[in-house]
Amino acid sequence: MVKRLDSTDKAKKLVHEISADFGELMFYQAxxxxxxxxxxxxxxxxxxxxxRDVCIGQVEGFDFWVDRDLFEYWKHAHFELDVTDAFGAGGFSLESPRGKSFKINYRIFTPEEELDLEPVRLAED
Known part of the structure; x- marks a missing residue:
């Protein structure tokens, strides 16, 4: 099955650092x-x-949730979690005090990939 979500080595490293400080994590993209x-x-x-928010996968064992409306728009795209060395727009995310921001790199699934995508999980009604 084709994963809907992957992460760069840089993102994985940062997730490990944050989870060492805070324990279990979750990601959300609105x-x-x-x-x-x-x-x-x-x-x-x-x-x-x-x-009906959508979990598209996990990053290092932690759920990555997407707003239900955003998922509808981006359901044909692969998400790759990455990191930029800059303070992001909001500052609510746990990486902000480290002077970093998570970001997503997108690419559209190929027609062949679309036929074999991992299923998503919906938040409870």
């Missing part, structure tokens, strides 16, 4: 403006999911 357009990292349960 479709709003400013900080909502970049992935946010929270302590697990630190962000309240809306019903």
């Amino acid at each position: 479709g709003g403006c400013c900080e909502g357009t970049q992935p946010q990292c929270f302590e697990k349960g630190g962000y309240y999911l809306r019903s």
Whole structure:
């Protein structure tokens, strides 16, 4: 099956650093403006999911959730979690005090990949 989400080595390293400080984590990417357009990292349960938000995979064992409307728009794209060495738009995410920001690199799935995508998980209604 084709994964919907991957992460760079730089992102994996940062996730390990953050989880060493905070324990279990979760990621959320909303479709709003400013900080909502970049992935946010929270302590697990630190962000309240809306019903039918979509978990597209895991980063180092931690769920990566996407706003249900954003998923509908980007469901044909592969997400790759990456890191930039700059302070992001919002500052709510746990990597912000480290002077870093998570970001997503996107690419469109090929027609062949679309036929074999990993299933997603929906937040409870």
